Amino acid sequence: MDTSVPSVAERRVHVAPLGHERDRIVEPLRRHGADVVYLLADAPDREAPRGAVDFEAAGAADPVDTRVDLDRLTDYQRDAWTAAAEFASVRALPVELADVYDVLGVTTTVAARHGAGEEDGDRLFANVSTGPRIAAVGVAMACMIVGARPYSVEPERHRHDVRSEPLTEGVDRTVDLPLYPMDAPTTDQVAVLGRLHERADDNVTTDKWNLIEWARERDLSFLREAGASRTAKYRALETHVLSPLRDRGYVELEDVGRSDTVRLTETGRRVFFAFKHKLGEE
Incomplete structure (x- = not known):
């Protein structure tokens, strides 16, 4: 020690x-x-x-x-x-x-x-x-x-x-005991997991644009330099948030008409509880 x-x-x-x-x-x-x-x-x-x-x-x-x-x-x-x-x-x-x-x-x-x-x-x-x-x-x-x-x-x-x-x-x-670095989710990723958890509890589905609008209102960092176009915002959400979360099995995407519904997995729900301290008093 x-x-x-x-x-x-x-x-x-x-x-x-x-x-x-x-x-x-x-x-x-x-x-x-x-x-x-x-x-x-x-x-x-x-x-x-x-x-x-x-x-x-x-x-x-x-x-x-x-x-x-x-x-x-x-x-x-x-x-x-x-x-x-x-x-x-x-x-x-x-x-x-x-x-x-x-x-x-x-x-x-x-x-x-x-x-x-x-x-x-x-x-x-x-x-x-x-x-x-x-x-x-x-x-x-x-x-x-x-x-x-x-x-x-x-x-x-x-x-x-x-x-x-x-x-x-x-x-x-x-x-x-040995220390090993762990690739923890970013604050933005934890915030999105929390949003999905909240919406799921209310039995409300969530698509990508809903997440973008919600993230913009809260000034999440992944959108700050994304550019003004809708395409740029989608790309930033996918690159910095959804792709890493999907690769780890924390979220799933389902094609519904012209939009993608984002769903929180049970693993993602548990990870949110484990890392929600990153959101501070929120």
């Missing part, structure tokens, strides 16, 4: 799934001087959209005021929360740990909140050892996208009955 000294204004922010662990959550935070800790508590029935984060509730002083279902937590999960709060600011977030896109979206939203990867932002670290494998994948993918540091924690000993005790005990060492 990167242990170099941060600047005066820089904070170390950690994300850790609150799985069947105690020591592997708490000890790396303590050893490496975590300032802010986001614990991802499993919420398999949560109704919020994938990737949604209520930062105000997460920062509540009383755990009862967070959106986490405290009755679902084991004694050792509660203890991990309490122990981390002794030396760091802990914020608990409900996340469906079995949904890779929810984990991915929440982690990237946290990263955006703290300006991770930006010159004046905080440093973001994420523990991929303390939740189910799907959660680990979501956290690791988020780190690749935002340029954060994932780390793995190897236990000293293993236990087996997670209903009564943590799966492991103690910490042997932490291991850096």
